[in-house]
Amino acid sequence: MIQLQNIKKVFHMGKPNEFVAIDGIDLSISSHQITVFKGPSGSGKTTLLSLIGSMARPTAGRIFLFDREITSLPERFLTEVRRKTFGFIFQQFNLIKGLTAIENVMTPAYPSGEKRGSLAKRAYELLNLFGMAQKASVRVDWLSGGETQRVTIARALINHPSIIIADEPTAHLDTKLSIEFMDIMGKLNQEGKTILIASHDPMIHESPLVHRVIEMRDGKIIRN
Amino acid sequence: MTWIEKQRNILDYTLSSLFRRKGKNLALIGVYTCIVFFLASVMFFTYALKREAALILKDAPEMMVQRLLAGRHDLIPLDYGEMIQKIRGVESVKGRLWGYYFDPTNGANYTLMVNEKHFDSGSVIIGKGIEKNLPGDQFGTLPLKAQDGSYLFLKIKSTLSSDSELVSSDLILISETDFKKIFAIPEGYVTDLTVRVRNPKELTTIATKITQLLPDTRPILRDEILRTYDASFNWRGGLLLIILLGSILAFVILAWEKASGLSMEEKREIGILKAIGWETSDILLMKFWEGTVVSLSSFLLGVILAYLHIFFSSSVMFEPVLKGWAVLYPKFRLTPFIDFYQVVALLFLTVVPYTIATLIPSWRTATIDPDMVMRG
Numbered sequence: 061m062i063q064l065q066n067i068k069k070v071f072h073m074g075k076p077n078e079f080v081a082i083d084g085i086d087l088s089i090s091s092h093q094i095t096v097f098k099g100p101s102g103s104g105k106t107t108l109l110s111l112i113g114s115m116a117r118p119t120a121g122r123i124f125l126f127d128r129e130i131t132s133l134p135e136r137f138l139t140e141v142r143r144k145t146f147g148f149i150f151q152q153f154n155l156i157k158g159l160t161a162i163e164n165v166m167t168p169a170y171p172s173g174e175k176r177g178s179l180a181k182r183a184y185e186l187l188n189l190f191g192m193a194q195k196a197s198v199r200v201d202w203l204s205g206g207e208t209q210r211v212t213i214a215r216a217l218i219n220h221p222s223i224i225i226a227d228e229p230t231a232h233l234d235t236k237l238s239i240e241f242m243d244i245m246g247k248l249n250q251e252g253k254t255i256l257i258a259s260h261d262p263m264i265h266e267s268p269l270v271h272r273v274i275e276m277r278d279g280k281i282i283r284n
Numbered sequence: 285m286t287w288i289e290k291q292r293n294i295l296d297y298t299l300s301s302l303f304r305r306k307g308k309n310l311a312l313i314g315v316y317t318c319i320v321f322f323l324a325s326v327m328f329f330t331y332a333l334k335r336e337a338a339l340i341l342k343d344a345p346e347m348m349v350q351r352l353l354a355g356r357h358d359l360i361p362l363d364y365g366e367m368i369q370k371i372r373g374v375e376s377v378k379g380r381l382w383g384y385y386f387d388p389t390n391g392a393n394y395t396l397m398v399n400e401k402h403f404d405s406g407s408v409i410i411g412k413g414i415e416k417n418l419p420g421d422q423f424g425t426l427p428l429k430a431q432d433g434s435y436l437f438l439k440i441k442s443t444l445s446s447d448s449e450l451v452s453s454d455l456i457l458i459s460e461t462d463f464k465k466i467f468a469i470p471e472g473y474v475t476d477l478t479v480r481v482r483n484p485k486e487l488t489t490i491a492t493k494i495t496q497l498l499p500d501t502r503p504i505l506r507d508e509i510l511r512t513y514d515a516s517f518n519w520r521g522g523l524l525l526i527i528l529l530g531s532i533l534a535f536v537i538l539a540w541e542k543a544s545g546l547s548m549e550e551k552r553e554i555g556i557l558k559a560i561g562w563e564t565s566d567i568l569l570m571k572f573w574e575g576t577v578v579s580l581s582s583f584l585l586g587v588i589l590a591y592l593h594i595f596f597s598s599s600v601m602f603e604p605v606l607k608g609w610a611v612l613y614p615k616f617r618l619t620p621f622i623d624f625y626q627v628v629a630l631l632f633l634t635v636v637p638y639t640i641a642t643l644i645p646s647w648r649t650a651t652i653d654p655d656m657v658m659r660g
Contacts, residue, residue, distance in 0.1 A: 116655035150559075158305075171290055171566045
């Protein structure tokens with residue numbers, strides 16, 4: 061499903077603060093699995109997920125998605141791939157402050173030109189799925205950490221992505237909420253979604269729901 | 285349909301985005317509106333005054349001849365008219381009787397003019413400005429003091445209606461007998477002469493001939509008066525713009541700062557939108573609507589307020605600077621004249637630069653990888 065060939069990512073290339081975040085990774089990820097990238101801070105987990113999710117371009121190497129190379133796609137097509145294929149759950153949640161929960165869930169689908177009525181209905185159904193229907197009209201600034209994350213998950217699913225990418229999803233959650241998060245991921249996986257998670261939280265990579273754990277250090281895969 | 289829905293969705297997002305930063309945006313709209321208001325007020329005012337002046341002169345004769353005595357305007361003998369009539373190319377010469385009358389009760393200057401068409405002695409037709417100034421207990425009469433100290437109680441026949449209040453506001457049409465009594469004009473004299481020529485191209489030549497024939501006269505051409513009005517009002521408008529230049533410049537800096545420098549929060553939002561599937565063009569569209577909503581609403585507000593200020597509140601703020609010396613007593617309202625091209629020019633000078641200034645930094649941010657933008 062996803063293939064990485066000799067992927068390299070260098071930040072501030074040619075400058076005194078040049079930093080190699082990903083150092084020649086070859087990897088193949090199967091569909092319908094929960095794959096976890098673990099490793100200490102600065103090991104390159106987040107950067108690797110950004111590259112796979114086409115939020116950044118590699119300095120060298122090639123990335124294939126469903127046997128199609130996406131590395132050299134023009135920005136416009138890359139955005140389309142990102143919108144139609146991936147759903148993102150960020151460490152800092154990255155919801156738009158000042159908007160309500162339902163507005164945040166709807167935002168990724170605005171450019172698709174879907175009618176507002178049907179879009180709102182779908183967003184409401186997603187919020188309802190995660191027990192957030194009663195908070196649909198509440199501004200996200202006023203939600204708790206767990207509620208905010210459920211809104212983030214609902215937002216990640218609005219465009220029917222086949223791959224969910226979650227970066228340190230439990231970093232701001234307590235144990236109960238972390239278990240709840242993994243339950244949701246398990247259900248989504250059963251529905252056929254491929255899930256990629258970057259985390260150094262044992263609650264995640266030791267979960268029985270996880271199919272594969274990839275350990276990283278200094279931009280390299282040290283255990284697969 | 286999809287395209288329209290997309291525009292609607294993005295416009296909805298833009299409006300909610302503006303609403304989220306309502307304090308900042310309202311302050312900007314407030315300052316922006318003030319600037320447009322000042323600029324539009326100056327434009328409307330000078331243009332309306334020039335149009336008024338042009339209206340006054342529309343039916344005026346091509347040339348007037350006055351007599352100067354030691355450099356001062358003096359009465360002119362009707363014999364001069366007969367001499368001018370003999371110049372080749374002159375079609376007709378007529379004497380005019382008019383003069384300024386100061387009314388100490390109202391502190392206003394009136395223009396008295398003899399109308400050759402109608403009028404019996406003892407009655408007048410007055411302008412709207414004079415009617416407004418009259419006390420209610422005068423029973424339809426206008427008292428005017430004559431040169432010899434006696435009073436003439438003239439019956440007000442009617443009030444003048446005109447396209448322009450500037451033409452008629454302070455005007456009193458009066459009979460020749462009453463006029464001559466008030467100003468003590470001797471027989472055979474008039475205030476000035478109006479000259480019509482057969483070929484307008486020969487106006488200057490005929491004016492030169494009149495000066496040669498009658499060295500104590502001064503011919504005044506209609507076009508010269510119009511040019512003087514234009515220059516005078518343009519100069520006044522320019523003066524006001526220079527006064528306002530400081531505040532305009534301050535606004536330009538403020539708008540540029542606001543529009544061109546994206547805050548960390550705004551950059552992050554662009555990064556998030558890109559990450560969740562918005563294209564660069566979608567973000568630019570959103571920013572375009574944002575800039576357009578702010579600048580266009582400020583523009584419309586400013587122009588409407590300026591219109592009300594100039595044409596409905598007698599331009600209270602600019603009156604002392606722009607009207608200049610007070611020939612305009614009693615108070616009058618400018619007739620609404622708007623030059624469409626001036627409004628379009630103002631639109632392009634305010635809305636377009638602001639919208640562009642909003643787009644450039646957003647475009648810069650939106651073309652960077654979302655991962656980089658979100659990392660800051």
